Amino acid sequence: MCQLLGMNCNVPTDIVFSFTGFATRGGRTDVHNDGWGIAFFEGAGVRHFVDHQAAVESPVADLIRRYPIKSKNVIAHIRKATQGRVALENCHPFVRELWGRYFVFAHNGDLKDFNPELNGPYQPVGTTDSEAAFCYILQELRRRFDDALPMLPQLTAAIAELTKEISQYGTFNMMLSDGSALFAHCSTNLHYIVRQHPFAEASLCDEDVKVNFSEVTTPNDRVAIIVTEPLTTNETWTAFKSGELKVFIDGAPLA
């Protein structure tokens, strides 16, 4: 199994604090040492970093911990291989283009006998169940909405249907973003928190690191963090229900 980390904000924000705790689980405080990856939207563009090394040892992860890349939508993943060998092409998140936008996807879980018919333009490069699920989602979105991005309610309804369908094959905790919204689906384990004014201090579970968010934010900032297991000891995280899909926009979940 793996772990997921997502961030959705109303202003471009760096993820250094959360990533520092999360990456520690990639080989030190937890066993997810079969590669890792992170993707940052920056406008329409994406910065995509993947590495088959454990996150605690990767020079690229070290860069991410030290270089405050600001983004409104980030998805990160640390891998404990279940399906697909340890290789760069099997590292999440995956990136593909649909409707002239990049989509980023990462998955935690294990799908059994999931062999969708991929007869469209999205073919997996690697050998994970996860990339096959991502290709299937994009193929089906393209088939339903043809050439253009639909309105958010239609897109959300379609993603809800597809995640429900895929969940029949096993555990499907996943995050998907097109750079404007972050979709998070929970089968078994996913938590979120919304940080907003008045900001307080937070302490990481996995590292002896604290940050006082009031010193690094403005009163209008709002940041949602979504993660497999809560990252901090002194904040209240909300657990997703099993089967729940949440859509995060501008740092908060839609009702």
Added chain:
Amino acid sequence: MCQLLGMNCNVPTDIVFSFTGFATRGGRTDVHNDGWGIAFFEGAGVRHFVDHQAAVESPVADLIRRYPIKSKNVIAHIRKATQGRVALENCHPFVRELWGRYFVFAHNGDLKDFNPELNGPYQPVGTTDSEAAFCYILQELRRRFDDALPMLPQLTAAIAELTKEISQYGTFNMMLSDGSALFAHCSTNLHYIVRQHPFAEASLCDEDVKVNFSEVTTPNDRVAIIVTEPLTTNETWTAFKSGELKVFIDGAPLA
């Protein structure tokens, strides 16, 4: 205009020496400071780094100069914006998937009134003529060969036709790789060198850096470097002819 750098090898090799000289042109010894990017194939996977900052100032470029990522196919680009604003989505190289393989593409030049009909699955995310050309090439390859990678002679002939067609719209120096071969097309300016046994010492033009390749290679290694302007002062580079497409495999151009 921009500059291109490509490497094709018979064994995974790092590009630190060549990239060090090349990146210096991204804002110090030359004016290409509107972003940069580099993509490394690692098996079927791709490490893709892009940054809208000048390569001489970018923390990500600094990582690439210090971290010897080994690859058999690399494409890098430093940008001087001609079409498309300075933004991450307009940084080369671009990456898309076709036939379950990643393709990487970068372009130097300027296409005038190039507005291909993109009615297939590849739509530009940014606003460059370059990304439109890449989308057009992939769309047409997919149309001609349907669902599967063709044999190399057929693929090469199709790419030769497409680059010739696109070149009618302006300058089209470009590099394209699927991880097994590197295709390089020259309109105006492209040079290459093949380094193999017996290896010698090389001195960069843009930095006071030398390397003795005999100390870091085995007698079986072979490396082709393809670049807009020669990178070293004491080696003999071969200029491409205008309109020439070369295919590099295992560190050498095919006859």
